[in-house]
Amino acid sequence: KICLSKTLFIQSAKDTISAITMPNSSKSYLQNFQQLLQTILESWQEVDLSVFETQKKELDKRRPFPKLSLKSLEEKLEIDEVHNSTAIEGNSLTLGETALVLQKGLTVNGKPLKDHLEVKGYDEAYKYIQTIYKKSAQPSEELIKNIHRLIFRHFDNGLLKEYDYAIGFYRKIPVYISGSEFVPPNYVKVPELMNIFVKFLNKIKSNPIIKS
Numbered sequence: 605k606i607c608l609s610k611t612l613f614i615q616s617a618k619d620t621i622s623a624i625t626m627p628n629s630s631k632s633y634l635q636n637f638q639q640l641l642q643t644i645l646e647s648w649q650e651v652d653l654s655v656f657e658t659q660k661k662e663l664d665k666r667r668p669f670p671k672l673s674l675k676s677l678e679e680k681l682e683i684d685e686v687h688n689s690t691a692i693e694g695n696s697l698t699l700g701e702t703a704l705v706l707q708k709g710l711t712v713n714g715k716p717l718k719d720h721l722e723v724k725g726y727d728e729a730y731k732y733i734q735t736i737y738k739k740s741a742q743p744s745e746e747l748i749k750n751i752h753r754l755i756f757r758h759f760d761n762g763l764l765k766e767y768d769y770a771i772g773f774y775r776k777i778p779v780y781i782s783g784s785e786f787v788p789p790n791y792v793k794v795p796e797l798m799n800i801f802v803k804f805l806n807k808i809k810s811n812p813i814i815k816s
Contacts, residue, residue, distance in 0.1 A: 633789075637797055641804045648814050656813060682706075686726045695719045721758040729754040742806045745798055749773060774798065 669677070687702040697705065697712060697719050704710045705723050712720070729751045740747055753772030770776060774794045780787065789797055808815045 631796075633793060634796060634800060637800060638804070641801065645808070645814075653811065653813060679707075682727070682730060685730055686723055690719075690722050690726050693722075695722055697723055718759070722755070725755040725758050728757070743802060745802055748798075748802075 683699070683703050683706060686706065687697070687699045690697070690702070696715055701712045701715065702723055704712065705720055706727050711717075732754055733751065736747075749772050756771045759771065775791050777791060778788075779791075805815065
């Protein structure tokens with residue numbers, strides 16, 4: 605089942621929190637990051653996830669789904685996922701345009717080439733995750749880099765020079781978010797922070813929604 609009862613979930617979250625021990629470090633920014641992760645995890649104890657449990661039960665009542673209905677649902681979820689993931693990164697393709705690119709192989713007049721390539725790359729990464737998620741019980745830094753490599757593998761030659769995404773490896777330059785006062789971590793710190801994050805994530809044994 606995708607969800608635990610609220611009582612079991614809260615106890616599971618408490619057990620998880622007490623079980624997670626982070627490596628000691630004399631660097632303040634690593635200690636701050638560890639505390640941030642811990643605070644976020646603890647905050648989930650107050651979240652009522654029973655609505656998802658109810659929805660899951662309603663969904664299970666309708667299994668098994670007709671093959672055509674299941675295929676249609678999977679295609680919709682795939683397009684939604686690719687569109688939402690690229691839209692938050694500034695991709696200009698609409699949901700309908702994303703569907704045209706993925707299902708019909710069409711290009712949209714007036715939209716940047718990079719947006720089309722980005723959508724295709726995200727779709728390939730999405731399908732890759734579907735093929736390996738059962739075998740890869742725990743995310744790793746290498747898996748994350750492989751997914752990133754798939755997303756941007758179409759960006760080569762001139763495009764790679766114009767849109768330097770540090771494909772498949774941690775960035776080597778400072779970055780900023782347009783319209784935001786938040787400044788992402790110095791690139792020198794990223795490998796250490798990612799190492800802590802992945803280790804923390806893999807020690808979470810409670811509800812998969814929480815892990816997500």
